Amino acid sequence: MSFSPDKARHALATADLVCSAAAVSAAVTRLAREISAALAESFPLVLCVMRGAVVFAGQLLPQLRFPLELDYLDVRRYSDTTRGGDIEWRVMPGTPVAGRTVLVLDDILDHGNTLAAIREKLLAAGASRVYYAVLTEKDIGRAKPVRADFVGLRLPDRYVFGYGMDVGGVWRNLAEIYALNEDQGSRIKDQAAKGEK
Numbered sequence: 001m002s003f004s005p006d007k008a009r010h011a012l013a014t015a016d017l018v019c020s021a022a023a024v025s026a027a028v029t030r031l032a033r034e035i036s037a038a039l040a041e042s043f044p045l046v047l048c049v050m051r052g053a054v055v056f057a058g059q060l061l062p063q064l065r066f067p068l069e070l071d072y073l074d075v076r077r078y079s080d081t082t083r084g085g086d087i088e089w090r091v092m093p094g095t096p097v098a099g100r101t102v103l104v105l106d107d108i109l110d111h112g113n114t115l116a117a118i119r120e121k122l123l124a125a126g127a128s129r130v131y132y133a134v135l136t137e138k139d140i141g142r143a144k145p146v147r148a149d150f151v152g153l154r155l156p157d158r159y160v161f162g163y164g165m166d167v168g169g170v171w172r173n174l175a176e177i178y179a180l181n182e183d184q185g186s187r188i189k190d191q192a193a194k195g196e197k
Contacts, residue, residue, distance in 0.1 A: 002169045003167070003170050008171060011161075011167055011171070015178035015180055016180075017177075018176075018178060019136075019153055019155075020176055021175035023153070024135070024163055024176065024177060025175075027135070027153045028060050028063070029063060030152070031060060031133055031151075032063035032064055035133055035150055036063075036064060036066060038150075042101040043067055043069075043101070045101070045102050046061070046069065046105060047070075047071055047102060048073075048105050049105065049106040049107070050091070051164070052106065052108065053105045053135070053164060055107075056164050060133070068103075071093040071094055072093065074089075096126075097122050097125045099126060099128050101127075101128060101129045102122055102131065103133060104131070104133070105133050106132065107163070108135065108137070108165055109138065109146070109148050111144060112144030112145045115132055116145040118130075131150070132146070133149065133151075133152075134148045135152045135153065135164065136151075136153045136154070136155050136165075137155065138154075138155050138156070138160070139155065140157050155177070159179060159180045160178065161178055161179075161180070162174035162175070162176050162177040165177070
């Protein structure tokens with residue numbers, strides 16, 4: 001579901017601020033320290049999950065002061081809905097992963113199905129170890145099929161956007177993280193289920 005500019009402005013105006021820009025920046029800096037302590041000697045292959053992790057990766061990578069290789073993968077789960085959807089593999093990394101320590105960067109660990117599928121695919125391709133660094137992890141109140149090794153921020157179980165995460169295809173460019181208000185989140189989910197825009 002793509003938002004018009006007016007609908008995008010309304011979504012932001014009625015959303016709740018969940019994490020300030022300062023809190024997000026501090027979390028990225030803390031993650032850089034934790035990742036450096038754990039992986040500085042491993043010459044990892046860092047994979048950015050497109051598109052959501054682009055902002056996160058762009059802020060994190062300059063703070064990792066050790067040799068690494070960078071590539072990306074493009075896996076979509078949410079399609080045009082706010083929840084669910086099938087996993088679609090669009091691009092696998094061009095850099096071979098066999099025998100490598102791999103660090104996957106993603107914007108959010110929600111239910112964990114996407115990251116679990118990525119792990120399976122990378123291990124099947126021969127990665128020796130797969131680590132996950134996520135900017136955010138949503139507290140959903142139940143077990144997930146995968147755990148992140150590095151987590152920046154914990155979020156409530158609401159539809160969130162900003163800092164790489166989108167709502168209706170927009171607002172990835174925000175420095176803060178917002179959550180749709182409950183009524184708006186329910187309406188968007190219902191519209192998506194009906195195929196409305």
